[in-house]
Amino acid sequence: MDYKITQISVFIENKKGRFYNVTKILKENNINIRALNLADTNDFGILRFCVNKPEVAYEALKKEHFIVKKNEILAALMEDRPGGLMELLEIINEADLNIEYVYTFVNAKAGHAVILLKFENIDEAYEKLKNKIHFLDQEYFIEN
Amino acid sequence: MFEPEVELLNREQIEELQLERLKKTVHYAYNNVRAYKEKLDSIKIKPQDIKSLQDIIKLPFTTKEDFRQNYPYGMFAKDVKSLARIHASSGTTGKSTIVGYTKKDLDTWSNLVARLAACAGVGSDDIVHIAFGYGLFTGGFGLHYGLEKLGATVIPVSSGNTRRQIQLITDLKPTVLVCTPSYALHIAETLRKENIDPNSISLRIGLFGAEPWSEQMRKKLEEALPIKAYDNYGLSEVMGPGVSAECTYQNGMHIFEDHFLVEIIDPDTLDPVKEGEYGELVITTLTKEALPVIRYRTRDITKLDKSKCACGRYMARMSKPIGRSDDMMIIRGVNVFPTQIEEALFNIEGVMSAYQIVLEKEEALDKATLLVEVNENIFFDEMKQQRLMLEKIKYELKTILGIELDVKLVEPYSLERSEGKAKRIIDKRGI
């Protein structure tokens, strides 16, 4: 199983309509956004998301002159109940791993939550955590 | 050294010679060029008021506009029929500037170009490929006669047809290449495309001029061709190439001060700058017959070093011009040139992209913001790294400009463009 999830990051200026434009391009290419996160400052933002067709999304945004990057993150299954996130972070802490950023989404249909994790070193993180945490693969973002 | 007896004069001897020649030039221009007489009369200055080199600041400046108003021959001190040659500088706007030379002027010019070449280590055994255009432009004929005077073998190839140029370089085996730095780079790239090993060619020295070029360009040229690349400076209004040139220590261009008196002024206040500071180069010719020029504002921004050079010369060295005074911005009292901003961006791997400086007033103070179009190299999906990159850019700017600028990253193609190039300066400060 390929545990590395392709995430798309886009640079957007904090100007009216830029975020909307990204979602519009994705819609026009029939791309479904599964999870999304926006880190922003006064001037600009970094929009990160996971979609069902990352390659198509990457090419479509590039064609429209957006600055786009593909990066690899891990997606962990989390129980949708109080303490679910805390227990997961405890495991990561004990493994002495550095998280760059996290974001989550709830899969209501499936009745669980997913946490997306960016580590400094993805391979090291996976090796240390694979027996304690249930990781999802790219397929998950296509089918569910 | 081509003329060691003058090239090795010390500062005192140089200045003594300059004063004597300055007095003569001012008298000569006053008596023979109506435009100068009228200008001096209008401010009640007589040639005899010039008693020291410092007195030069009493004289009015000459600008491109003077040449335009007196087009074509009004600035000449000699009847055009008595001259030996006419050249012209291409004006980017309007008419070109017409310049003339007596036989003696041409002789002086050849000597100075021979000096320029010898300064870079060119000698009588060298074979020189000249790829400057021959014509009204001073570059082609200027280098040609100077190198002949030096005793080198000259191949007057002229400009254009790069494949033929390369054929001549591989067949005739020249040791020196004369052209613009950008054309030299084009030759190097063409060599590479044609799969000719650049190290197999015979060139050893490049004399590049007629356009400003950076140290990064020198590095590029010296990597792409088996040469040492030398800069030289000149402009047709005062003569052409041969005003100043780098010696083999490549530590600024030695100004041939026995023929040119230079000043550095603040282009805003027109006052002299402090010794060693950047400002606009102003040139007074000291020996020209056909076209004496007093205090010509070159618009080029440079600085002077009058200390003795390792080569033994005391003649002042000017740095590579960092810009044109027309492009200068004054931000919080500090002079800033777009080229300095480019230098700062160039110093950071991957940043070099379109930029724009926005100047605004914020409670009577200048606020300067540099907008940089983001590219893949400087975009990170982590905020920490993104901020670090912004800090790096700010730090580099502060180091080079001496003042802090705000830096904002903007999306690609979002900066206003004119003729394909991003507009560099937006000044909203009013006056």
Ligand SMILES: [Zn+2]
């Ligand atoms: Zn020197």
